[in-house]
Amino acid sequence: MNGAALLERLGDRLAGLRGRMTPDAGMDKVTWFRAGGPAEVLFQPADEEDLAAFLKAVPEEFPVSMVGIGSNLLVREGGIRGFVVRLSAKGFGQAETVSPTQIRAGASIPDKRLAAVALEAGIGGFHFYHGIPGGLGGALRMNAGANGVETRERVVEVRALDRKGELHVLSNADMGYAYRHSAAPKDLIFTSAVMEGYAEDRATIQAEMDAVQHHRETVQPIREKTGGSTFKNPPGTSAWKEVDKAGCRGLMIGGAQMSPMHCNFMINTGTATGYDLEFLGEAVRARVLEHSGIRLDWEIKRVGTFRAGHEIDAFLGQML
Numbered sequence: 217m218n219g220a221a222l223l224e225r226l227g228d229r230l231a232g233l234r235g236r237m238t239p240d241a242g243m244d245k246v247t248w249f250r251a252g253g254p255a256e257v258l259f260q261p262a263d264e265e266d267l268a269a270f271l272k273a274v275p276e277e278f279p280v281s282m283v284g285i286g287s288n289l290l291v292r293e294g295g296i297r298g299f300v301v302r303l304s305a306k307g308f309g310q311a312e313t314v315s316p317t318q319i320r321a322g323a324s325i326p327d328k329r330l331a332a333v334a335l336e337a338g339i340g341g342f343h344f345y346h347g348i349p350g351g352l353g354g355a356l357r358m359n360a361g362a363n364g365v366e367t368r369e370r371v372v373e374v375r376a377l378d379r380k381g382e383l384h385v386l387s388n389a390d391m392g393y394a395y396r397h398s399a400a401p402k403d404l405i406f407t408s409a410v411m412e413g414y415a416e417d418r419a420t421i422q423a424e425m426d427a428v429q430h431h432r433e434t435v436q437p438i439r440e441k442t443g444g445s446t447f448k449n450p451p452g453t454s455a456w457k458e459v460d461k462a463g464c465r466g467l468m469i470g471g472a473q474m475s476p477m478h479c480n481f482m483i484n485t486g487t488a489t490g491y492d493l494e495f496l497g498e499a500v501r502a503r504v505l506e507h508s509g510i511r512l513d514w515e516i517k518r519v520g521t522f523r524a525g526h527e528i529d530a531f532l533g534q535m536l
Contacts, residue, residue: 371393459480
């Protein structure tokens, strides 16, 4: 079913929604990899109320998935079936201080912007977000972290809507955080969160943010089409070290390459398809498994269906 047919099938159910519906939306324009197939229908709700109305209107047999700002996302070439929700900056990208040490922020606010809000308010503990190329919703979902700090250390409570459009307010404990993981139900769409830091001098915060920026510019390919860290760090070692030891620094498949600068970063050199990128990632996993016996887990979120004839199996049997 194409996007127009899907919208026609639902007919008047979607009447009254204030957000933007885009059938057959190119996800290559959304993801930082600039690759991947289309979403059957992309919906950008106007606000939390509009999102709740949408979820209540769409029968549960129709798939609904969520994407953030696309920084840590790989969309397969067959695209994404059903509806894809992407929170708008206008409706979900604001932040405000609610106490001397707390910030309420919408789920679509970029992590870097959240760090800037904290700096302006003199709230410490958010400097690490200055170096994370993503949005708060994704950070909440995957417990994003850097420079020795993780999202779980800042979360007070999270607002979310379930597949039926019902509101949930989750505590830090409810989120069930672990390394790069949250145990919150997968169908929940986070809309905002209250985050807490501590009082700190603005000059100190700025110095911490400057150090984060310097580190990123020195060791990461931040000006490339990339999805950030490709694999999670396995226990007792770093993913990039294992990728490097397996001889995969600079490895290329089609237009996809493991960055020569930081070999846990996968980049689109200009012509990579979703197939090239995922094939490269699985090839690297296979090499690392063969070399060290370590099974690397993807940190990049891979969604959608494979294009016919371009399916990829995990841990390729033939080394490249």
